Amino acid sequence: MADVIGNMKRNNMCGNLTTDNIGQEVTLMGWVQKRRNLGGLVFVDLRDRTGICQVIFDKDVSEEAFNRAEEIRSEFVIGIRGIVRKRQSVNPNMPTGEIEIFVEELKIFSQAQTPPIYIEDEDEVSENLRLKYRYLDLRKPKMQKNLIFRHKITKIVRDFFDENGFVEVETPMLTKPTPEGARDYLVPSRVNPGKFYALPQSPQLFKQLLMVSGMDRYFQIVKCFRDEDLRADRQPEFTQIDVEMSFVDIDNVLSINEELINKIFKETLDVNINLPIERMPYKEAMERFGSDKPDTRFGFELKCLNDIVENSEFKVFSGTVKKGGDVRGINIDGYGDSFSRKNISKLEDFAKTYGAKGLAWIKITEEGVNSPIAKFLSEDELNKIVERFSAKAGDLILIVADESDVVYDSLGHLRVEIAKRLDILNKDEYKLLWVTEFPLFEYDKEEDRYVAKHHPFTCPMDEDIHLLETEPHKVRAKAYDIVLNGVEIGGGSIRIHSSELQQKMFKALGFSEEQAWEKFGFLLEAFKYGTPPHGGIAYGLDRLVMLLTGNDSIREVIAFPKTQNASSPMTEAPTYVEVKQLEELHIESAVE
Structure with missing residues (x-):
C-alpha cells in the first residue's frame, strides 16, 4: 500500500531499488544524507530505513526541481518522484550502486538544522x-x-510459542513489594496514603x-525493573522473554527451549545449533572454569593443586590449604612466550581486582622451569604441578592461593581477560551451555543468613530435601541457566x-510462618486449591540481541536506554517534581 502525502504517493523504499526497476517511475521519501552541487547537476544521497540511493536533479529534466534542490541540506526530509536509470559510474560499495533516479518532482517536507552528531555508523561521538x-x-x-x-x-519467539500451544498473558506492572531479590522500584499510591506498589x-x-x-x-515478552547498580549489560528497565509450563520436569523445559534457541539462530544468523545443548553441573563449571557462566570457546581450565602442596614448605600454598582454602591455577598453553614479567605483573594487578592477594607463575622453557617460587617448592612438587597441567615448553602456569570464592572469581575472570588480550575469542563462534544443579542457597554475610540463590520458589533436588533443615548449604536446586x-x-x-515444601523453604530462609504469609500470602493461599508441578525460564532479551548482533553493551540494542547512573540525557529523567504532586501522594522529600 502506498504512503500518501498530498498528491505524492510513496511506492518504493530507497534501499530496495535494483536494476529491475530501470525505466520505472518511482516515488521515494526520506532524509538527505548528503548533497553535492556539480553545477548543472545536484546529486543527493537519499536515506530511509532500508538504505541509501542516489537521486539526481538535472535542469534538463526538471528546472523547477533543480532550482528547489539548491535549498536542500543534510537531514532535510524530502520526497521525490523520478525515473530510475542505469548509473553511469557504478558504486560497488552501495547495494543500490547500479542505479540512480533522475528527479521530476521534489517536495521538501521539513528543513533541518546542522545535527549535533553525524548520522554515520563511524561517528565516534561520546x-x-x-x-x-x-x-x-x-x-x-x-x-x-x-x-x-x-x-x-521477538516475532520468531511469538510465532514459536504460539505454534507450541503457549498463550501470551500480560501481568500487572503495579504489584506488591517482595523481599528476596534486587531493590524494588516503588510507586506511591495516592488513593491509599502511605502505601506503595512495586514495579x-x-x-x-x-x-x-x-x-x-x-x-x-504461558509466555510473555515483558518489561521488568530492578533498582540496582548498572553496568554494560544491565539497565534499570529491561525486557524478558518469560515462560512457564505445567506438568513438566527439567528435561521438558530444556528440550522445548533448545528448539526455540535453534530456531532463533537459524532464522537470524543462518546458524545451526548442535542439539541437545551440553549440560554441566554448577560444581563442575566452577571447578573447571571458575564461573557459573563459563566461556567454553577456549581452554585455560582451572586445576586444583591442593593435594600436591598441602604439606609444602611454601607456606603461602600449604597454609592456604590448612585454612580450608584452595590453591588452583590455569595453564596458558602455547602462549607463555607472549607474556613478559611486566605483562605477568599486569595480570597480577587484574587478579587483585577480584580479591586475589597475589599471582604465582611458572613459565616452562626449553631449558626448564622459570619461576620466582621455584626455590620454595621441592623438585617433586614442581614436577607434579607441571604434570597436573600437562605443561610443555612455551606454556605459562598462573596460580592463586586463597579462599575458594576468591580463587574461582579471580582465575575465572583472568582466563577470559587473557583470551581477550590474546585475541583468540571468535565472535562468529557460538558455544551454548546449560549450567544445572545450582546451590539452592547462598550465605549472605551482611544479613547473616542463607538467601535463595535464585528465588524462594525454586524446587530442591528430590534427593536433597532432607538436608533443608540440617545442611542447607549442600542442597542443590532444580535450577538451570543457559549460557x-x-x-x-x-x-x-x-x-x-507443595505448600508443605514451600513452608520448609521459607523456614530455611529465616521467615516465620507469619512473615511468609505477610509477604507471599496470596501465592500460599492459591497453593491450597490444587497446584500442578510446573517450571519455566526467563531470557534477557536485551542480552540475547546484544550477543547476536556482536555488540558489547545492551544500550546498543535498546531504543531509549538509560546511562550508568540510571538517567536519560534526552528526557532528563529522573527529575524533581512539584511540591503539590508530593503532597497529593502524602510524601515529603528529604532533598532540598
Whole structure:
C-alpha cells in the first residue's frame, strides 16, 4: 500500500531499488544524507530505513526541481518522484550502486538544522551525546539494523510459542513489594496514603498463579525493573522473554527451549545449533572454569593443586590449604612466550581486582622451569604441578592461593581477560551451555543468613530435601541457566508446588510462618486449591540481541536506554517534581 502525502504517493523504499526497476517511475521519501552541487547537476544521497540511493536533479529534466534542490541540506526530509536509470559510474560499495533516479518532482517536507552528531555508523561521538540526541543516533544504519534484528527475534519467539500451544498473558506492572531479590522500584499510591506498589522485577509470582489457574503454557515478552547498580549489560528497565509450563520436569523445559534457541539462530544468523545443548553441573563449571557462566570457546581450565602442596614448605600454598582454602591455577598453553614479567605483573594487578592477594607463575622453557617460587617448592612438587597441567615448553602456569570464592572469581575472570588480550575469542563462534544443579542457597554475610540463590520458589533436588533443615548449604536446586559465550542469557527452575515444601523453604530462609504469609500470602493461599508441578525460564532479551548482533553493551540494542547512573540525557529523567504532586501522594522529600 502506498504512503500518501498530498498528491505524492510513496511506492518504493530507497534501499530496495535494483536494476529491475530501470525505466520505472518511482516515488521515494526520506532524509538527505548528503548533497553535492556539480553545477548543472545536484546529486543527493537519499536515506530511509532500508538504505541509501542516489537521486539526481538535472535542469534538463526538471528546472523547477533543480532550482528547489539548491535549498536542500543534510537531514532535510524530502520526497521525490523520478525515473530510475542505469548509473553511469557504478558504486560497488552501495547495494543500490547500479542505479540512480533522475528527479521530476521534489517536495521538501521539513528543513533541518546542522545535527549535533553525524548520522554515520563511524561517528565516534561520546555515548552521553548519543543518548542526549538518541532520535538522531537511531537514524544511523547500524542502530536501525539492531532494532530490526530485535524485532525479528521477538516475532520468531511469538510465532514459536504460539505454534507450541503457549498463550501470551500480560501481568500487572503495579504489584506488591517482595523481599528476596534486587531493590524494588516503588510507586506511591495516592488513593491509599502511605502505601506503595512495586514495579515487577519479574512476573514470577503471577506466572506461577497462571499455572494454578490451569493456563498450562504461558509466555510473555515483558518489561521488568530492578533498582540496582548498572553496568554494560544491565539497565534499570529491561525486557524478558518469560515462560512457564505445567506438568513438566527439567528435561521438558530444556528440550522445548533448545528448539526455540535453534530456531532463533537459524532464522537470524543462518546458524545451526548442535542439539541437545551440553549440560554441566554448577560444581563442575566452577571447578573447571571458575564461573557459573563459563566461556567454553577456549581452554585455560582451572586445576586444583591442593593435594600436591598441602604439606609444602611454601607456606603461602600449604597454609592456604590448612585454612580450608584452595590453591588452583590455569595453564596458558602455547602462549607463555607472549607474556613478559611486566605483562605477568599486569595480570597480577587484574587478579587483585577480584580479591586475589597475589599471582604465582611458572613459565616452562626449553631449558626448564622459570619461576620466582621455584626455590620454595621441592623438585617433586614442581614436577607434579607441571604434570597436573600437562605443561610443555612455551606454556605459562598462573596460580592463586586463597579462599575458594576468591580463587574461582579471580582465575575465572583472568582466563577470559587473557583470551581477550590474546585475541583468540571468535565472535562468529557460538558455544551454548546449560549450567544445572545450582546451590539452592547462598550465605549472605551482611544479613547473616542463607538467601535463595535464585528465588524462594525454586524446587530442591528430590534427593536433597532432607538436608533443608540440617545442611542447607549442600542442597542443590532444580535450577538451570543457559549460557552463550560466557554470558548468561536466561535462567529458570522447576518450582515448588507443595505448600508443605514451600513452608520448609521459607523456614530455611529465616521467615516465620507469619512473615511468609505477610509477604507471599496470596501465592500460599492459591497453593491450597490444587497446584500442578510446573517450571519455566526467563531470557534477557536485551542480552540475547546484544550477543547476536556482536555488540558489547545492551544500550546498543535498546531504543531509549538509560546511562550508568540510571538517567536519560534526552528526557532528563529522573527529575524533581512539584511540591503539590508530593503532597497529593502524602510524601515529603528529604532533598532540598
